[in-house]
Amino acid sequence: MREIAYDDIVKAVKNxxxxxxxxxxxxxxxxxxxxxxxxxxxxxxxxxxxLLENAEIARTEKRxxxxxxxxAVYFVKLGQDVxxxxxxxxxxxxxxxxxxxxxxxxxxSTCDCFTRExxxxxxxxxxxxxxxxxxxxxxxxxxxxxxxxxxxxxxxxARVLAPAQGREGVIDFVKNVISEAGPNPCxxxxxxxxxxxxxxxxxxxxxxxxxxxxxxxxxxxxVAEFEKELLYELNKxxxxxxxxxxxxxxxxxxxxxNPCHIASLPVSVNVxxxxxxxxxITL
Amino acid sequence: MSQVHxxxxxxxxxxxMNLKAGDIVYLSGIMFTARDAAHKRLVxxxxxxxxxxxxxxxxxxxxxxxxxxxxxxxxxxxGPTTSYRMDSYSPTLIRHGLKGMIGKGKRNQEVxxxxxxxxxxxxxxxxxxxxxxxxxxxxxxxxAYEELGxxxxxxxxxxxxxxxxxxxxxxxxxYEMGRAKYEVKD
Numbered sequence: 001m002r003e004i005a006y007d008d009i010v011k012a013v014k015n016x017x018x019x020x021x022x023x024x025x026x027x028x029x030x031x032x033x034x035x036x037x038x039x040x041x042x043x044x045x046x047x048x049x050x051l052l053e054n055a056e057i058a059r060t061e062k063r064x065x066x067x068x069x070x071x072a073v074y075f076v077k078l079g080q081d082v083x084x085x086x087x088x089x090x091x092x093x094x095x096x097x098x099x100x101x102x103x104x105x106x107x108x109s110t111c112d113c114f115t116r117e118x119x120x121x122x123x124x125x126x127x128x129x130x131x132x133x134x135x136x137x138x139x140x141x142x143x144x145x146x147x148x149x150x151x152x153x154x155x156x157x158a159r160v161l162a163p164a165q166g167r168e169g170v171i172d173f174v175k176n177v178i179s180e181a182g183p184n185p186c187x188x189x190x191x192x193x194x195x196x197x198x199x200x201x202x203x204x205x206x207x208x209x210x211x212x213x214x215x216x217x218x219x220x221x222x223v224a225e226f227e228k229e230l231l232y233e234l235n236k237x238x239x240x241x242x243x244x245x246x247x248x249x250x251x252x253x254x255x256x257x258n259p260c261h262i263a264s265l266p267v268s269v270n271v272x273x274x275x276x277x278x279x280x281i282t283l
Numbered sequence: 284m285s286q287v288h289x290x291x292x293x294x295x296x297x298x299x300m301n302l303k304a305g306d307i308v309y310l311s312g313i314m315f316t317a318r319d320a321a322h323k324r325l326v327x328x329x330x331x332x333x334x335x336x337x338x339x340x341x342x343x344x345x346x347x348x349x350x351x352x353x354x355x356x357x358x359x360x361x362g363p364t365t366s367y368r369m370d371s372y373s374p375t376l377i378r379h380g381l382k383g384m385i386g387k388g389k390r391n392q393e394v395x396x397x398x399x400x401x402x403x404x405x406x407x408x409x410x411x412x413x414x415x416x417x418x419x420x421x422x423x424x425x426x427a428y429e430e431l432g433x434x435x436x437x438x439x440x441x442x443x444x445x446x447x448x449x450x451x452x453x454x455x456x457x458y459e460m461g462r463a464k465y466e467v468k469d
Contacts, residue, residue, distance in 0.1 A: 041465060047409055054412040063414035064350050064360040105359055107350045107433055116320060118432050151365045183458050184365050184388035186410035238465030242409055245461020275411040
């Protein structure tokens, strides 16, 4: 059994949260630069220029890339041969999140669903974090993090299609979701698509898809082909950067496909804005 | 062809009527921040015929919930939030003198109609450019509803704050115009 101390997890999570708020990861930056080069609309090109300038200001002056510093979402892979000492893993991640959001001058964005009261003084600053936990082989702890903004979550959708709707039905559904979203999720966007499994498996898969390096194809060549097809179809919508019209609406499509029930075809579309703030640590 | 304007707030009817969807505007002067919760309170005040925390005549409201300022700075990152959440409140404010709104994303028909009828305009700022836009805010002061935290009403002084006209007072919509131009039909 390898031991990992609670305090070490808190510290690592805190540092990751602070760093990610001001440093747009390389993959997202590369995709934005490509979009800026390819964009045909002068208006959208100007927006993309602003986004690149924004990333530079954020990095050099340590200002959050966006005022929506998100809910903290984690995919955690805990090796079966690891033992956490000094407290619960979930508590350590929440504590690191809170410290990072406070010390990084990030926004507390969690509230009660109905009263809309901010929960910073009740549950904790920007708590609770959304934590998806998985037990895996080995003696390492991997914590992947994303600062997930509200605007792009608001346009995300899930539905269980009839099996007869098939591949075409999935394409239509994804196209409708992105078309309907238009300018709202801050395009150019990254689109995570979860197909198959059960209702919640599809939704979680669509979120997990967004944690991949932007534009990295799925290892299964059939799925990778499907991603390319979706990317092509979605960019025909003409939405463009910030919805002002343009050729570059979607930076990447990531698909995760799961076996499903003989009666169903679940599909979920999770949208990520251009400010794709994600990172991971291995302890 | 889109034009570039440099305008000072508060905005007059004439300022508004000179703007067309797609124009780029650099705003300077005072503007006010408000999101969902603050909008609800403003509309409640109007309905109860009570005094508002700021003068609505010619005002520009920025839909934003900034990050906390670092010591010595007026404000943190401050880009626009999605505007549709304010759709049910905006027409009332427009009827009472509001001339400009800054946000991102689509507005509903009621807001577009109010812009046309009462001469107001909806501007889009670049979402996710909070670091860049926050730097152009030179002063910020909470003037109402401090308990709402990021959703409190702030008075901002901005210099050359870059926005694009999305919905003008003539019924045009840049989102529809721009998309129609680049959409590839099968």
